[in-house]
Every structure is written in structure tokens, then in C-alpha cells.
Amino acid sequence: xxxxxxxxxxTVKQIFTEYLRVNSHRKTPERYAILDxxxxxxxxxxxxxxxxxxxxxxxxxxxxxxxxxxxILLVNAKLVIKHQFNGSSQYEKSYNRAKHHHQICVQCGSxxxxxxxxxxEAMAKIKLKNFVPSHYCLYIYGLCAKCDRKNKRKKITKIKxx
Amino acid sequence: xxxxxxxxxxTVKQIFTEYLRVNSHRKTPERYAILDxxxxxxxxxxxxxxxxxxxxxxxxxxxxxxxxxxxILLVNAKLVIKHQFNGSSQYEKSYNRAKHHHQICVQCGSxxxxxxxxxxEAMAKIKLKNFVPSHYCLYIYGLCAKCDRKNKRKKITKIKxx
DNA sequence: GTCAGTGCAAACTTTTTGCAACTAC
DNA sequence: GTAGTTGCAAAAAGTTTGCACTGAC
Numbered sequence: 081x082x083x084x085x086x087x088x089x090x091t092v093k094q095i096f097t098e099y100l101r102v103n104s105h106r107k108t109p110e111r112y113a114i115l116d117x118x119x120x121x122x123x124x125x126x127x128x129x130x131x132x133x134x135x136x137x138x139x140x141x142x143x144x145x146x147x148x149x150x151x152i153l154l155v156n157a158k159l160v161i162k163h164q165f166n167g168s169s170q171y172e173k174s175y176n177r178a179k180h181h182h183q184i185c186v187q188c189g190s191x192x193x194x195x196x197x198x199x200x201e202a203m204a205k206i207k208l209k210n211f212v213p214s215h216y217c218l219y220i221y222g223l224c225a226k227c228d229r230k231n232k233r234k235k236i237t238k239i240k241x242x
Numbered sequence: 243x244x245x246x247x248x249x250x251x252x253t254v255k256q257i258f259t260e261y262l263r264v265n266s267h268r269k270t271p272e273r274y275a276i277l278d279x280x281x282x283x284x285x286x287x288x289x290x291x292x293x294x295x296x297x298x299x300x301x302x303x304x305x306x307x308x309x310x311x312x313x314i315l316l317v318n319a320k321l322v323i324k325h326q327f328n329g330s331s332q333y334e335k336s337y338n339r340a341k342h343h344h345q346i347c348v349q350c351g352s353x354x355x356x357x358x359x360x361x362x363e364a365m366a367k368i369k370l371k372n373f374v375p376s377h378y379c380l381y382i383y384g385l386c387a388k389c390d391r392k393n394k395r396k397k398i399t400k401i402k403x404x
Numbered sequence: 405g406t407c408a409g410t411g412c413a414a415a416c417t418t419t420t421t422g423c424a425a426c427t428a429c
Numbered sequence: 430g431t432a433g434t435t436g437c438a439a440a441a442a443g444t445t446t447g448c449a450c451t452g453a454c
Contacts, residue, residue: 104408105408105409106407106408106409106452106453106454107453107454108408108409108410108452108453110409110410111409126443127443127444128442128443141411142410142411143410143411143412144411144412144443144444145410145411145412145444145445145446146409146410146411148443148444148445149409149410164326164327164329165326167326167331167418167419167442167443168442168443168444169329169443169444183370183373183375185373186376192373194370194373196368198364198367198368199364199365199368201364202360202361202363202364202365203361203364205360206358206360206361208345208356208382208384210386210387211345211354211356211382211384211385211386211387212384212385212390213345213382213383213384214348214383214384214385215382215383215384216380216381216382216383217380217381217383218378218379218380218381219378219379219380219381220370220373220375220377220378221375221376221377221378221379222370222373222374222375222376222377223373223374223376224372224373225372225373228374266433267433267434268427268428268429268432268433268434269428269429270427270428270433270434270435272434272435273434288418289418289419290417290418303436304435304436305435305436305437306418306419306436307419307420307421307435307436307437308434308435308436310418310419310420311434311435329417329418329443329444330417330418330419331418331419
């Protein structure tokens with residue numbers, strides 16, 4: 081683990097502690113273990129993946145119910161972002177992460193994270209009436225390079241057959 | 243029903259017919275009834291709402307399984323867009339609709355559709371590497387005016403009490 | 405000591421699947 | 430006639446809830 085990762089983990093722990101204090105929630109070891117595990121994960125995860133990781137890697141036994149409960153707190157504390165891809169809820173750590181959008185392949189379901197400076201600027205400039213924004217998510221749907229190539233090969237084969 | 247609506251319905255019916263033909267699917271009355279009902283709905287709907295509408299308004303009895311099957315076809319035909327808000331899948335007609343983004347209140351779950359010219363331009367300019375985009379969805383999370391006012395009142399009351 | 409938080413299992417919701425009947429082609 | 434499509438019911442997947450026990454305060 082590099083220094084930056086452990087620094088960030090320490091910071092989010094402090095933010096979470098403050099959130100729990102202000103909202104009169106208890107500071108349980110389960111909650112901190114979940115936060116720590118989430119901040120060890122790069123990219124997206126769902127509750128099931130987190131459940132497996134907690135038990136395998138973190139060696140900390142927590143129930144799914146507790147995971148769901150804790151994630152709600154982390155989302156409210158703005159330490160975790162919730163997405164809804166491909167049927168189930170997906171989450172990702174949000175503190176100190178570069179703003180990115182998601183390219184979702186409609187064929188294989190793969191998710192690519194991407195960055196775009198112009199878009200960030202356009203988003204920053206947006207004025208909303210009667211709405212107080214906290215964060216946004218941009219999902220671009222289409223075909224990933226792999227599926228696009230696969231489809232093109234299929235098409236050529238089909239034409240040759242005819 | 244105004245002329246525009248019936249014109250659009252006629253056009254999407256043709257597009258769907260062509261899609262079914264190309265992909266060797268059958269042109270069943272159920273499929274056309276579902277398409278027609280969807281294009282009568284303004285804004286978002288989920289499968290359950292569509293199910294109720296089909297039976298009540300369209301007087302056309304279809305099972306939920308058929309709704310799910312048909313919606314997949316319509317999404318592939320690019321006549322319907324799928325969203326995943328607040329736990330369940332939400333859909334909306336997509337043909338001839340102005341590009342819009344969604345403002346989702348994290349407190350009450352209400353969805354406001356909104357338009358922004360600058361954003362459309364920024365989106366149009368984006369260049370993606372190794373990805374062939376078909377459409378995108380932008381969700382802005384935050385507080386709607388109603389919930390924001392509600393929270394502010396609560397805060398003031400709380401301060402007064404202390 | 406008290407009550408929020410936890411684990412477990414059951415319940416619930418949404419979506420998918422298997423199968424017999426039907427119908428578009 | 431046949432294979433794709435439908436309705437129904439059962440199953441699956443994901444999430445929430447009720448309850449007894451535990452432990453943070």
C-alpha cells in the first residue's frame with residue numbers, strides 16, 4: 081500500500097467519524113472495516129463483491145444487511161457514489177477521485193472510465209433553476225472496441241455467405 | 243390526440259416493423275400495442291406502470307414477461323431508452339424527443355427533465371477513443387426546490403430550539 | 405443500563421426462465 | 430406445419446425488514 085492510499089484512508093475515516101458524530105450514529109468497528117475495504121477497491125463494485133472481499137481479504141465477517149445499511153451512510157457522507165448499471169447497484173469510492181464519466185458497452189456490459197476536460201468545464205458552467213446539485217453522473221452507451229470489431233467480423237462473414 | 247403524436251406513432255411503427263423484419267422477429271399485435279402505449283406516455287414509466295396502462299387504457303391484455311421481452315426489442319431498435327433510477331428500471335420513448343438530462347432529488351426521488359444548449363454542444367464535441375457511442379444519459383443528483391426549502395425550515399427550527 | 409446496530413432468516417420486489425398453448429409466417 | 434411468441438407460474442436475483450442478541454455510549 082502506498083503512502084497516498086493510506087493518507088486518503090485516514091482522511092475518509094476522519095470525515096466518516098465526523099459524519100457519524102453529527103448524525104448521532106455509533107462508531108462501530110464494522111463501519112470502519114467496510115469503509116477501509118471500499119477504499120481498497122479500484123473502480124466499481126456491487127454489494128456481493130464487497131461481501132466476498134470483506135470475508136476473504138479483510139477477514140472481517142459482516143452480514144449483507146450491515147453492508148446495505150453502512151453504504152447508505154457512506155453515500156450520505158458523500159464518501160461513496162451509487163450507480164445503477166446492468167440491473168444491480170454498483171458503488172465506487174468518491175473522495176479524492178478525479179471526475180470521470182462512464183462508457184458502458186450495451187453488448188457486453190463492460191464499463192470504461194474516461195476523462196474529458198471540455199466536458200468538466202461545460203458541466204461546471206451549467207446553471208440550474210430550482211435545483212441544488214451535489215454531483216452528477218454521465219453514462220455514454222455504445223459499443224466497446226472489442227464488441228465493435230466482433231460485430232464487423234460477423235457482418236463480413238454473413239455477407240460472404242450470401 | 244394531435245396530429246404530431248399520431249404521425250410519430252406511425253413513424254415509429256414503421257421503424258419497428260423494419261427492425262423486426264431485419265432481425266427475423268414476428269410482427270405480433272402485442273408488440274405493436276406495447277409500442278403504441280409507450281408512445282402515448284409522456285416522461286418515464288416502469289414495467290408495472292406500463293402493465294397497468296395496457297390493461298386499463300389500451301384494453302390489451304399482455305403479461306409482464308411479454309412486456310420485458312418487447313422492451314428489449316424496442317431498446318435495441320433505439321425506440322426506447324432504459325434508465326435505472328431509485329432501484330427499478332425506468333423507460334421512456336426516445337424517437338423525436340429533444341435531448342434532455344435528468345435532475346434527480348436524492349431526498350424525495352423526484353425526477354425533473356431539463357434542457358441545456360451548452361451541454362449539448364460540449365457533448366457533441368466529445369471525442370471517444372476505442373468506443374462507438376450510441377446515446378448518453380446525464381443524471382444530476384441534488385435537492386429539488388421543495389426538499390431544499392423543507393430542509394432549510396427544519397434547520398431554522400432546530401437552531402431556534404437550541 | 406440503554407438503545408442503536410448487528411446477524412440471520414424470512415419477506416418482498418423486480419426480473420428472468422421453463423413450459424404448454426397459440427399463432428405469424 | 431413449424432418455430433417464434435405468449436401467458437402463466439415458478440424461480441432467481443437483489444434488497445429490505447423483523448427479531449433477538451450484542452456492544453458503543
